[in-house]
């Protein structure tokens with residue numbers, strides 16, 4: 001489906017160049033926090049493939065894993081460190097000697113290694129999880145950030161559960177981390193608890209109150225427990241954060257992390273309101289989404305922003321009409337800008353004439369006004385009965401329309417009683433040369449009953465040589481395509497009928513074959529009457 005891609009910018013929809021805006025560092029944690037999603041484990045080769053794609057698409061920091069957790073994680077971080085040449089490669093470590101030493105070892109071959117040390121700072125986490133006093137945690141920050149810094153220059157420190165931490169204590173922790181050598185300070189919303197205004201204010205306060213805060217880059221790391229991960233991420237940026245931690249498809253613990261594709265495109269599409277940019281090649285977002293979905297076995301929800309299969313699909317007639325006139329009426333970014341080949345105008349029961357006509361044109365059909373109206377009415381009827389109307393369905397429908405426009409026998413109605421308790425019966429109404437006639441017949445099965453009813457209404461001596469059914473498309477609501485071959489006086493005709501109801505398709509096919517036979521007969525016996 002081709003849509004009119006007007007170059008005229010619509011309000012708020014312009015995709016702007018990023019030259020004069022500040023850069024946001026994109027820290028991808030698909031391979032670490034993303035892999036913490038239950039059931040999302042990836043093997044080594046898969047992780048390497050994802051890391052290479054992240055590197056190619058312009059991710060600044062790739063968090064490759066948590067080396068102390070297992071041999072597999074250690075090997076993944078080591079292997080990715082050897083492969084990735086452009087992005088920084090990060091490994092996670094608790095505030096513990098073994099974690100830090102293992103992490104440094106795993107990052108040994110990285111061109112740009114980063115160690116990410118974390119410890120909880122909220123009263124709840126310190127008391128129940130770590131079972132440590134705040135003073136002990138403060139000391140651990142100094143000790144272990146310092147230990148990490150002795151091994152690697154680029155150290156990030158995270159205040160786990162930062163958004164539920166007392167602000168004075170948080171400021172003291174951040175100050176200690178910077179003093180011990182941390183270059184990046186991450187204040188995660190570990191449990192997805194914060195709201196945008198609060199998160200923005202948190203960054204503003206910490207940056208104002210901590211001495212030497214300008215020596216560090218502040219980072220956001222948001223979880224989606226309340227569905228606010230991306231909103232909070234953007235608020236954190238407004239509060240002064242310049243690094244965003246995110247994952248492809250929003251994969252991550254529980255409800256997931258902020259989705260990279262959403263953050264990147266929010267920055268691009270709303271560059272007028274948010275004066276920042278990332279270095280991500282957005283055209284690779286869809287590919288990355290598909291890869292991560294495949295390797296993690298996590299399906300992408302159909303209506304997922306940016307990368308969901310419906311993100312650029314339109315079914316409603318009014319929207320489709322708008323799209324055909326100017327794509328910006330219903331799209332705030334082009335599908336191409338995120339690597340989707342093109343907008344799709346999905347044909348369904350909400351579609352209108354403009355889209356139907358356009359779709360037929362694309363399939364190679366130019367119908368006159370009357371034929372188009374008739375085909376449209378039949379399409380609506382089909383769409384009412386079928387969830388998705390595929391191109392093949394439309395082709396079957398229009399071919400049927402074109403082929404049968406001049407038929408002398410037409411199907412009007414069919415009611416069949418079938419099931420275990422026979423005999424099966426069919427009540428069939430046809431128009432024969434414009435006159436409506438009905439007959440009820442029984443048979444050995446519903447198809448036999450239908451064919452007997454046809455035989456009664458249009459008596460003929462033709463022999464049924466073939467009856468065959470196949471599905472036009474997939475799914476239990478697929479159209480059945482029935483082929484029927486009849487022979488009479490040495491003449492053989494074959495015809496097809498399609499319908500989601502196999503019995504109706506059978507009746508159509510039989511009637512279509514009779515119509516062809518009538519045409520043949522007509523040539524030798526022009527005055528032949530059809531009705532029985």
Ligand SMILES: CC(=O)SCCNC(=O)CCNC(=O)[C@H](O)C(C)(C)COP(=O)(O)OP(=O)(O)OC[C@H]1O[C@@H](n2cnc3c(N)ncnc32)[C@H](O)[C@@H]1OP(=O)(O)O
Pocket residue numbers: 033036066068069070093094095096118119120129130131160190253
């Ligand atoms: C918010 C996040 O995403 S944090 C990252 C979460 N990711 C993971 O947990 C990855 C997988 N984890 C694992 O494989 C294991 O938990 C390991 C290897 C890390 C540790 O395993 P174990 O030694 O068996 O400890 P376990 O996981 O049961 O408990 C965690 C221990 O670490 C301590 N701990 C937790 N966080 C930290 C921290 N940041 N710094 C120091 N100690 C910490 C806990 O207090 C607890 O200590 P305890 O044994 O003295 O009570």
Ligand SMILES: CC(C)C(=O)C(=O)O
Pocket residue numbers: 033118158159160161186188189190191221223
């Ligand atoms: C390890 C940290 C950064 C984390 O994932 C979180 O707090 O959510």
Ligand SMILES: [Mn+2]
Pocket residue numbers: 033188190221223253
């Ligand atoms: Mn997290």
